[in-house]
Amino acid sequence: MQKVITLKDLCLVTKTAPMAADIHGGRAKCLQRLIRLDMPVPTTVALSFDAVRAIAGGQPVDTPQILRHFESAPLLSVRPSSMDPDWGGPGAMLNIGLNNAKHAELIDTIGEDAATRMYMRYIQAFAIEVARLDPEEFYLPDQPSADALRRMLLTYETEMDAEFPQDAGEQLAEVLRSMARSWEGTTARLLRQAKGAPPDAGLGLVVQNMAIPVGDGVSGSGMIQFVDGTTGTAQMKGRFVPQALHSETLREAAGAVFLTRDRRGPSLEDMAPEAFEKLIEFGALGRKRLREEMEIKFILNDGQLSILDAVRVQRSSRASVRIAVDLATSGVIPKEEAVMRVQPAALSELLHRQVDGSAARDIIVRGIPASPGAAGGVLVFSANEAQASASRGESCVLVRRETTPEDIRGMHAAAAVVTLRGGITSHAAVIGRGLGLPCIVGASDLDVDERKRVITAPDGRSFAAGDFVTVDGSTGQILAGAPPLLEAALDDAFQTLLSWADDVRDIGVRANADTPADAQTAHNFTAEGIGLCRTEHMFFDGDRVDLMREMIFAETPEGRAAVLERLLPLQQSDFAEIFQIMQGTPVCIRLFDPPLHEFLPVGKAGMRDLAELLDVPLAEVIARVDDLTEYNPMLGMRGVRLGITVPEIYDMQARAIFQAAVESAQNGVPFAPEIMIPLVSAMREVELVQSRIDAVAAAVRTETGVDFEYKLGVMVETPRAALRAQDIAEHAAFLSFGTNDLTQMTYGLSRDDAGRFMSDYVKLHVYEEDPFHTLDLDGVGELLKLGAERGRKGRPDVTLSICGEHGGDSNTIAFCRAQGFDYVSCSPFRVPVARLSAAQLAIRDRIGELNIKV
């Protein structure tokens, strides 16, 4: 059954016509708004989504219904009007209604040359776009002529077996049908769905009376806006091309005049002062009433101004922040609306340097973008080389098969990191994001010869150590040479926007920070404390790893304690420095987590060195390494299991933390550290660790005569800890969900091994998303929910948080807010994004009350 097209489906755009963006499309609705602002918009008829769908389905077009709104022999344009302009759509068709008679008429008004050029262009567009004829048959000669026009009309007639339609209604019907059908094409559908359009997205069409930009007096096409699309600062920008058909002004500047009076040449302001003034007036009006910076498209015909359209100014991420802040500052929109107008993802671009969008890219290879931002440097192939390079003041890019904790110092020294293996949560990726270091992982198409220190691209080109490359961690591209980079933009607008965000935000945002440098970044981004301070990195630095190895080879608890005694002051000073930086905001320290075998060398050479260092037989080293080897290290002897069976490590760490807290108190900053136990699966683990740590605290209080408070909590990262959260919370002041490991265990899926099939799985929609990238609300989320509910049963005021890689993600924050979590913790460089996301969620909940538009 055919849809009955109603008045609403096919309506003259007036101030009062019943129109909506989700019925007629954004362009149609915007034109109505311009009409309401009394802007000189040519007569316009809007076709609704339903109408266009009916036409695509074969329903005859009721052209008389449309044409009755226009003069008798009109020239018309048809343009697409989907709900979101980003979703694309067919190109505009101009000059519909042009025929032999009109051509003759135009020769009188705009001259033969322009009229013939206009007619031939129209025939060309109609033949190619509407009649779908071979473009090669319809080329435009450099110099149009009556003869050329005749030949073109003949070609059309030969190809179509009918003469070029002379009736405006017939032309219009064909154009509408053609545009309606192109929207239904597979390519168009896929393209718009990739941009987020729903499967049933509709297309509206706008039929408008043409204003002719050629002719007597000041005639021409133009566009104007009042801010810079790159920076967002107030600045008039645009173009006016006299005597130019509109479509051309968008493509080329040839023939354009200045907008404002200029000594160097003619300007719109001089040529048409009244129209110019009107445009400025319309700009201000639009900004105020449409509550947005608009780009206005206009035509002058003999000095007469027509406004064809006005669209949101295209803008960079940086500009989006500045424009939103300026609109709020000047009172056009409330602050909350400004906060809503910036995409959290866009914010993350501002935190990092970017490859200039307009620069040419010489791509060596693509990998997985694991940590955003761009940086260049010379190729190095080991952590040592990276440190050497850095000490020479030379920027470098570290390429490794994969990174291990031993590469940390090399990563610190590098400007960017590339690994061949691993996924979005591999060691390199996690550390890279933590350091704000551009990072690409899983670049498996790259061939690396570590011995020769050469990489080979898929196209066969080789790059050797010392060659300069650029890593674009936002796109995953490794580029040859040094394309121009844009600096990070943490300007005043950025700060203002985030301070407004903080005003409405109702869930805490902390940072995961392991080192003083991380802590400094976290503090700079106004994190409300550290939610996860992993301490194992403190055991890898420099000579410390040798001490750890010595401890592993100690044969008695006393022997272990003696070695740990020497690590104590080093760790204490790490903590003291972090406490100093964080100035009294909370710091949650996770006790030692990794399995001991991570500290042992892997190859024969390393073992030989270690045997020498410890002065033990090589066989003993080999035996110990073999002894500590695990089938599934992820599920092995680590975390609290190590804490209970080798309690000297936690004793030392607790002492280091408390002594640092005392130091801090003595420096006038009383500090209450939070201590977190990893990999808990049973309440009794907490009880046992608690009693030992309480004893250490009592000892330090007695020894120093300084009183201090601290909180002991649990990292919930096994499903069992979530299920047993009630009894665990009876012994824990806080529960922090470690969603990385929790995801691994809930799925039974190692993040290090998932790469082998994850892309297949996402392609086949087995998993909608990589659960290590986007928190799996249906499964892992269920455990968070259960854990939170049960945790509160055990201790009504238990502090709840999340500290996995997911912590900075907007969906995750929404979920945590809904469950009443106290805070999320994420990489320092995700903190601003998280602050904004959290604020937007709070605002969204209060939309009615705040009376804002989003």
Place this chain on the structure above:
Amino acid sequence: MQKVITLKDLCLVTKTAPMAADIHGGRAKCLQRLIRLDMPVPTTVALSFDAVRAIAGGQPVDTPQILRHFESAPLLSVRPSSMDPDWGGPGAMLNIGLNNAKHAELIDTIGEDAATRMYMRYIQAFAIEVARLDPEEFYLPDQPSADALRRMLLTYETEMDAEFPQDAGEQLAEVLRSMARSWEGTTARLLRQAKGAPPDAGLGLVVQNMAIPVGDGVSGSGMIQFVDGTTGTAQMKGRFVPQALHSETLREAAGAVFLTRDRRGPSLEDMAPEAFEKLIEFGALGRKRLREEMEIKFILNDGQLSILDAVRVQRSSRASVRIAVDLATSGVIPKEEAVMRVQPAALSELLHRQVDGSAARDIIVRGIPASPGAAGGVLVFSANEAQASASRGESCVLVRRETTPEDIRGMHAAAAVVTLRGGITSHAAVIGRGLGLPCIVGASDLDVDERKRVITAPDGRSFAAGDFVTVDGSTGQILAGAPPLLEAALDDAFQTLLSWADDVRDIGVRANADTPADAQTAHNFTAEGIGLCRTEHMFFDGDRVDLMREMIFAETPEGRAAVLERLLPLQQSDFAEIFQIMQGTPVCIRLFDPPLHEFLPVGKAGMRDLAELLDVPLAEVIARVDDLTEYNPMLGMRGVRLGITVPEIYDMQARAIFQAAVESAQNGVPFAPEIMIPLVSAMREVELVQSRIDAVAAAVRTETGVDFEYKLGVMVETPRAALRAQDIAEHAAFLSFGTNDLTQMTYGLSRDDAGRFMSDYVKLHVYEEDPFHTLDLDGVGELLKLGAERGRKGRPDVTLSICGEHGGDSNTIAFCRAQGFDYVSCSPFRVPVARLSAAQLAIRDRIGELNIKV
């Protein structure tokens, strides 16, 4: 405040006295029952738990209250009466009241020699047990004399600074105090708690008039029972020793006469025909009224019969089955009560050969008992040697560091298996239990030199290949030589008991069986089908592993399919054979589960062989092995993940299953196989596998023209599958919980690595039990509960079951029953135990209705 001792706490045992086993202990209650049966029990006073506790706490003993029930100068015994006789307690004290005067009196009645021996024995016992004097000072001379008696009394006086108490009341008070206190001692407490006594278990005491087994006429001590304690068959057993003090008759047969008339010598039947007849009468009465086979202790004094006590006949596991069945068959107890009387654990002993309890044990080393039963053979150190040994018809014991799937054929060939590494759920343990093969794992104190083929015990002794050893998988001991073994006892009583169990059982019991041999065992034990048939073993057998390797190296889906095509007939015949054996009962086949790298060789030599076999460069083999290596294989590319990314394997398996089902149908046994998908974590995995398997089924139906049904289900072994059971069940006819992997993932704990700290954890009560051994009801059980609830929401008639190692455990069965599961599946050798456990649970729920005693 002292407890007030009431009449109930200190009462004369009569037919009507208010007594109970949980107030006065089992012995006291039993004596009352004997009195009610009109047996000639000497006058008896029972002290309740409370009374004894008060005495131990220092309350003076009110001896007149006790003594008033006896004649004026009595001889008394005091014996312990705890609730369960197995809980131990102080030894009996006899002849209390014996003093100089009584001694003189006894000389008249039983002669000087016997009277003096009796008195000296009493003084000795009193000095050592009650006064706690040095035993060395109170030895008994071979020939007692008045002189020796005097010296002994003097020694007592010197040591105690007081003469040996002559007052019966004083003696009794001391004895009661001493026995009450010894119950409170730490050792006694630990011993009884190890046998299951609660921390507050009480001790009752029984004061009884002594019957004197020496003197004129037919006097003596004896005991008699009417069944054989080893076999349980009806047979009079016992002993009567004329003129012997009672305590001795239990220890030595010297001087005993026959019970029944015998040509070889004197007999009780001849000596005291009336008393003998009474004993037989009392035996029959006891059996009927006490509903149990009793061992009766008696004394004759001048032909006068006194019954001192009657206790449950001590019995072997085998006898316990036969006695219970016979009691029910003869109508003494209902069948359900017979079912309740056999411990499930005892049943498992009957399934296996055992080392004879009375044999000497020369223990080489102790390990973890992983699969019960005993077997001996010559030592071998590799699977090949084991097969060679078996082919010579020689029984052998396979010793390995640990076993891998490649050792399977060797394990089949061996009589028993020992590994140095691994725990209760290691490969060797699981396979051993499946095969019913005695197995000891984690024998880490054993030193093995695999090259020299020698094991060295902790005591330094060495045993070489070819030496004969015996493995006791029930105790974890490896024994030197060949101690005598008792055969398994699957006799008619065993079958009868289990058939009664099946009559009341209300949850199904299936077996986990991978091979035709397993299936045969399962069928013999009346399993109601196979709950888990793992198919990967089918890929390791013989040349099949080479085919698998060839498949792994195939580069295209077509290449893989071509290799799998050659595996198809082999696998099909495996299935056909299993279907044949199971005769139409359900068989649930789990599709291929392990990661592919398990099929690749580990060492260089193996890789070289493989390179030769496949005719590819060694480097390629090394690269492929490296490529497939995983960080955490448990959480890696296996199960359904492999099924989706390399679908040819599941296609082949489905075809083999369906073609075998068609074969079965053509042989007149229509067969509906159940196909189970492993390691599912998302519904869509099931959907994808389902559509491919449906397609294979359709193809086989068309090709063969035979219609068949099948069910597709899911093995729930990731926490996520349990959490998402609702949508998964929409695509699955059954959900079977694989608690091995589910436990690993819920705890974040690899069973292969847990051994490093599990014993510490259980010792510290971090985990109450090893969760791989005893199902963790609090955590993993929670997921089973959630999974079952949600599964039923998705499909109300979904079949629910458990198929992990825990399946045969009584607690697990109780839990599964409570959750309404349809069946449990366990090792074939656990099936009888599971049938009995399940029946006992069903009976326990109906105790009121069945009107039985348990």
